[in-house]
Amino acid sequence: MKKVIKSEAEWRAELSPIEFQVSRQADTERAFTGKFWDHHVPGIYTCVCCQTPLFSSDAKFDSGCGWPSYFTALNPDHVREIVDKSHGMTRTEIVCNICDAHLGHVFPDGPPPTGLRYCINSASLRFDPTP
C-alpha cells in the first residue's frame, strides 16, 4: 500500500488545530469532548489525514471512557501498533499505516469477539455515513 507523506507545514494547512495536534503530534483530546465518543450512526470512520477507512460503526461499542471505542480495526493492514512507553506506562499506540497519523491506543479490556478496545481520538477521524 502506498504511503502518504507530507511535510508538517502541509499537514498544518490541511487540518484544524486540534486535528493537527492530535494526529500529527500524538496529543490526546480530552475525554467526552470529541465528535464521535457518543456518535451512533452506521458508517465508516476514516483517517482525518489521508481518508483511509479505519473503523466501522459495526465494531463500535460504548466503553464509557469518553473516546470512540472499537473492538477491531476494519482492515489490519490500515493500522500499525507501536509500543509507547510515555507517561511512565507501557501502552500500545495505534497509528494509521498509510500516513502515520496518531490515532490512539489499543487495550486488552474490550468485549468479545476480540477482547480488544481501540480507544481512538475523534480528532484523528472523519466519518462517512452509510448511504
Ligand SMILES: [Zn+2]
Ligand atoms: Zn492516515
